[in-house]
Amino acid sequence: MKAAELMVKCLEAEGVEYVFGIPGEENLDLLDALAGSRIELVLTRHEQAAGFMAATYGRLTGKPGVCLSTLGPGATNLVTAAAYAQLGAMPMVMITGQKPIKTSKQGQFQIIDVVDMMTPITKFTRQIVSAGSIPSRVREAFRMAEEERPGATHLELPEDIAADDTDATPIPASELRRPIAExxxxxxxxxxxxxxxxxxxxxxxxxxxxxxxxxxxxxxxxxxxxxxxxxxxxxxxxxxxxxxxxxxxxxxxxxxxxxxxxxxxxxxxxxxxxxxxxxxxxxxxxxxxxxxxxxxxxxxxxxxxxxxxxxxxxxxxxxxxxxxxxxxxxxxxxxxxxxAMRAHRHEGESDAGFPLKPQRLVADLRRTLPADGVIALDNGVYKIWFARNYNASCPNSVLLDNALATMGAGLPSAMAAKLVHPDKPVVAVCGDGGFMMNSQELETAVRLGMDLVVIVLNDSAYGMIQWKQQHMGLRDFGLSFGNPDFVAYANSYGATGHRLESAEAFEGLLASCLAAGGVHLLDVPVDYSDNVRLLFHEIPETSRALVP
The missing domain is CATH 3.40.50.1220 (TPP-binding domain)
Structure with a gap:
């Protein structure tokens, strides 16, 4: 068989269910081998989103998620996702293509040293230089990705190696028990x-x-x-x-x-x-x-x-x-x-002000979702409100990133969570800045037939940095932007868009979207004027009597 077919058989031996990514011409033999495999290819609209999905799959299952890209620009688009998995201790294996390494007809066109690029942000990165080495390279990449502390690994498969014939076979995983404390x-x-x-x-x-x-x-x-x-x-x-x-x-x-x-x-x-x-x-x-x-x-x-x-x-x-x-x-x-903490957290939960206050948002979302419902948070100041005010009942039911803390991961992470937990309600919570960094994946979610709710918190600014800017007494400068019509934007992808018109309507709108199925986007205007309360260094007046 071709080396590319062996590569896929090795992935099957590792129990891989999904490969997330965007193939290029250097991956065509591997793509053809995947077509005859039980592994599902999840074609995304950006490699970064594929990496976020693979990392989140690893986070939720404990098994390495797998993502795929071509050489050059496709591989560089995986860098942020590699750092996301590596810092967040999420097991992930990246596979990238490369031009032929035994002969070259195109000079350095699109060629960068991807292995060298991945070295500082992965646990293990190798170029596959022979078909016979594929089983050991794949086994080691998966072992290293999953081993404590988990993280990202990378394999580069050049197109001429992928086309070579081989009679090698996959190496099965060894049984492993972690050592116990002395x-x-x-x-x-x-x-x-x-x-x-x-x-x-x-x-x-x-x-x-x-x-x-x-x-x-x-x-x-x-x-x-x-x-x-x-x-x-x-x-x-x-x-x-x-x-x-x-x-x-x-x-x-x-x-x-x-x-x-x-x-x-x-x-x-x-x-x-x-x-x-x-x-x-x-x-x-x-x-x-x-x-x-x-x-x-x-x-x-x-x-x-x-x-x-x-x-x-x-x-x-x-x-x-x-x-x-x-x-x-x-x-x-x-x-x-x-x-005192519980009394303080209840403040603002029923605030009827509009745009919506974060305290009301968090409380209504917590009341609406069942105990095992999953929320995936992008990165922004609302993440802190959720960390403080949203009581999580189950492990990994609140997916937030406090390691790389990158924007753009919320929607792809929610999509991966839905693949892992198809029977659980999943909600992505994104700021308008972070959402637009991977908003194109709405099409992927619609194409996959997902039941998913995406909440976009709309303040037309990079609110986290604006909050820090204000706290430092600096001028309001350089952090505001315009947004598309999010309702029309969602509808254009085949999702269903909704615009929140009052605080009282939020909980009912969210519940109806969860019940309806399909992909729904909620454009939620948000009021961050209470963010100053996140930095208090004294017990608030209303709670002071409880804590001397």
């Missing part, structure tokens, strides 16, 4: 927690990857230790839990950071150095226990005293089994923080 480290963690007066649990991005929800919930329920989450740790434990103290989304001085300031021992589970961290160790003498698959990367704000390294779920199970709730633990202050 008992002495667990014992030291248990000792520190037992000696504490005000222990606190922080759930980070690493805990969200490997489905640690059951063991973490069991520890919280048995020990009664309050917890906070990072943005990418949302939903690992149900945030409706009475011991949930909030999400560390922005500022030193907010509710979660006040809980941290009160704590004397932090059990920090799944900390990821790429995620903007809560301020844990900058002041005070509190002890920090690092529970993760890999040792801590020490920096000026993170230098844990104890490290429990191994499978996270197993480590939490061991700690929970060996630790007994201490009669000396005192959570009275944290209970007051919890009450």
């Amino acid at each position: 008992h002495k480290a667990v014992a030291r963690a248990v000792e520190l927690l037992s000696q504490a007066r005000h222990p606190l649990l922080i759930v980070g991005a690493g805990a969200n990857r490997k489905r640690c929800a059951r063991q973490l919930s069991a520890l919280i329920d048995r020990q009664g230790i309050p917890f906070i989450t990072t943005q990418m740790g949302k939903g690992v434990v149900d945030e409706n839990h009475p011991l949930f103290l909030g999400n560390a989304a922005v500022s030193d001085g907010d509710f979660p950071h006040r809980a941290i300031a009160q704590s004397d021992c932090i059990l920090n589970v799944g900390h990821d150095v790429v995620e903007k961290p809560p301020f844990i160790m900058r002041t005070g003498t509190r002890k920090v226990i690092h529970v993760n698959y890999n040792p801590a990367e020490v920096d000026p704000v993170y230098f844990p005293q104890v490290e429990v390294i191994g499978d996270i779920a197993n480590a939490i199970w061991q700690i929970n089994g060996d630790l007994e709730p201490s009669p000396d633990w005192d959570f009275s202050y944290m209970e007051r923080i919890c009450a």
Whole structure:
């Protein structure tokens, strides 16, 4: 068979369901092999969107998502998606084409060193130089993409190699069990927690990857230790839990950071150095226990005293089994923080003002979606409102990016979520700036027959940067733009566009779109005048009585 056919058989052996991307002439043999495969090609309208979809597939399944592009400009369009997967710890394999490498008839036309370009933003990148090496290269790319810490890998398949004949066969995946934490480290963690007066649990991005929800919930329920989450740790434990103290989304001085300031021992589970961290160790003498698959990367704000390294779920199970709730633990202050946080979050949920306030948007969306519904957030200031005010009930039910924090990923991520979870309602929430960076994928969603709701928050500006500009006391300059008629724009792709006319209409409109099926776009004018409240460094007046 041709090497391209072998490549596809290797992908099938890895359990690949979808290949997202845009082929070019250098991929034609591979495209022909895919035509005879059980793998579905999802043809997108931009390579970046294909990469975002592949990365999100990897995030949701734990198996590498696969994306495809041609050489040159197609490959360079995958760079942002590669960084998105690499920083976000999402397993992804990129396959790019290349001109013939054994002979050249076109000089350097469209040729750049793609392998060299991908080196700093991937875990593994190789050019395939012989048909016989395909099985080992594919197996290693998938192994490396999925291995802790997950990320992006890349293979370049030149068109002359793809056309070569070969009798090689795929290499099956080996069985793998992650190592478990050493008992002495667990014992030291248990000792520190037992000696504490005000222990606190922080759930980070690493805990969200490997489905640690059951063991973490069991520890919280048995020990009664309050917890906070990072943005990418949302939903690992149900945030409706009475011991949930909030999400560390922005500022030193907010509710979660006040809980941290009160704590004397932090059990920090799944900390990821790429995620903007809560301020844990900058002041005070509190002890920090690092529970993760890999040792801590020490920096000026993170230098844990104890490290429990191994499978996270197993480590939490061991700690929970060996630790007994201490009669000396005192959570009275944290209970007051919890009450104040909940009271503060309810403010503005019924605000009838229009354009819509973010608090009303978040509350109405949470009431409308079931517990396992999925929201995919693009990047903008609304992401912080969702991180703080939207209680996630299930792991990976809030897809936000707090690593690369790129614009343009919201819609493609929602589309990938819908492919993975066809029976769950999925909503993309995008700012008008981020939406227009990959809005062409509306056509892809319509062509695939998806049931998908896309909310476009319309303020005709790059609102996140405008908010920071205002906070710094600078002039309002360079961040406003015009928008198309989003309703007509959606309709032109075969989707159904809607324009929100009042705050009271939002919840009903959203529910009707979810029930109707098909692709719906909601043009939602938004009022960000309350963004200043995200940066408060004092407990708000309305909640001050609850927290001394």
